[in-house]
Amino acid sequence: MDKWFESKWFVRIIALAFAILLYVTVSIETDTGDEENTLLPEASQETRTLENVPVDVRMDEENYVVSGVPEYVDVTLEGVTRILTPVERQHNFDTFVNLEGLEEGTHEVEIQYEDIPPELSVYIEPKTTEVTIEERATEEFPVTVDFINSDQLAEGFELGDYEVEPASVSITSSRSVIDQIGMVKVFVNVSGLDQSINNREVPVNVYDSQGNELNVRVEPENAVVSADITNPSETVSINVSTTGELPDGYALESLDANMDEVEIFATTDVLDEIESVSTEDIDLSEITESQTIDASLSLPEGAVSETESVEVDVEVDQAQSIEDVPIEIEGLQDGQDATFVEPDNPEMDIRIPSSEADGNEWTAEDFDLSVDVSDLEAGEHTVPVTIEGPDDLPITGEFEEVTVEIT
The missing domain is CATH 2.170.120 (RNA Polymerase Alpha Subunit; Chain A, domain 2)
Known part of the structure; x- marks a missing residue:
């Protein structure tokens, strides 16, 4: 046996036999395959619609513009599945309107397609469209x-x-x-x-x-x-606002905020209307001793401030009250007479801080209250009240002015 394999003729005969066997085998499979293919039925027809397919415009875009071309169309394809499916999946075809060579004006044109295999039937909706071709213009606008x-x-x-x-x-x-x-x-x-x-x-x-x-x-x-x-701002003054009167027997020595100005923020038109801001009212009727009050700022509508409140030092003192001190009218000319209009009686109350009274019990006779009407003509006039007392006492009156009528 070993001698056979050493012989080149034996090897050649074996190789020839294998070649013949391989050829016979391939021929049989090919014949069988052809018979099977002839037995397969022809592939079935299918119809598929592709929606929103973009439409290209082919024209001289440097000189003309067009209107009326639909942005999208629906394309229906009909044919055998093995051809239809790749076209549907790859979408490698174009739909377009060809306006090359058309002049300005209105034209009825067909929506065309390309790169679709001829084995497929193609239906486009809409099939035609009316377009208007116009001269292209370009301008600058602010x-x-x-x-x-x-x-x-x-x-x-x-x-x-x-x-x-x-x-x-x-x-x-x-x-x-x-x-x-x-x-x-x-x-x-x-x-x-x-x-x-x-x-x-x-x-x-x-x-x-x-x-x-x-x-x-x-x-x-x-x-x-x-x-x-x-966020415009402005620095304005602060006014301390009060309501009511101190209880009987008390006098207001001072009323001072711990800051004179505050920065407020608002739109320009709001700031233009603001000259100062006030605190919320401090009720003097509830104060019987000196104290510091935290008073909120009352800001106009539309204004804000980082400072929401200020401290107000209220200094009060018990006072000696002298009631019904008469007010004299001085400076009447010959032939003139005068009567009080507001108040309607020529008297008012005055107060002296107890710290200034120095232990004295003052009476109405110790003070002179007067109004000067010299050089005033007939009619009503508002005039200030002058208060004079011993030792320049700090006296406060019930009111600072009165109205008199000269006849």
Whole structure:
């Protein structure tokens, strides 16, 4: 046996036998396969619809624009599955309208397709469309900024200076549409803002004079807006407001807040109306001793402050009250007479702080109260009351002025 394998003729015969066997085997399988293929039924037909297929426009876009071309169409394909399925999945075909060579005006054109295998039947909906071809025009238009909800800025804040970049845009469309353009705007919502806007990108919108949006090509499509959102402030004086009167036997020595001014924040138009701010009313009728009161500030509507309240030092002293001190009228000319109108009786009460009374028990006879009507003509006049007493006592009267009628 080993000698056979050492013989080259034996090896050649074995190789030839294997080659013949392989050829016979392949021939049998091929014949069998052909018989099987002839036995398979022809593939079935199918119909499938592709929706929202984009439509291209083929035309001289440098000189013309077109309207009336549908943005999308529905394409229905019919054919055998093995051809239909790849087309459906890959979507590697085009639908278009060919406007090359057409002049300006209105035309009825067919929506065409390409790169669909001829074995498939194709139906496009809509099949045709009416288009209008017009001369292309391009113009520059300024961009305006519309700040919406500016009345809803954070309290006390207002719009300041702003910038828009670019200041103008290039708009391309048909000449008839270009002539309709009434305004080019960007909108910036500032609701609730309490800080400036830095380089906010917003789309450019184009409208006709009636406010209808126009479908045109804008270059660039977006603009960048920056705007100052400011919180104006002003420093104003503080007034201490009181109500009521001290109880009997007490006199007000002083009423001082721990600060004279306060910074308030508001819009400019609100600040222009404010000269000072007051505290909430301090009720003097409840005070019988010197004390410090925390008084809230009463701010006008639309104004805010970091200082919400101030400390008010109230100095009071028990006082000696002298009632019904008569008021004399001085300076009447010959032939004149005078009567009191307000108050209607020529008397008033005065008070002397107990710290100044120095232990004396003063009476009405120790004080002179008078009004000077010299050089006054007939009629009603409001005149100040002069109080004179011993040792320049700090005396307070029930009122500072009276109204008299001279006849």
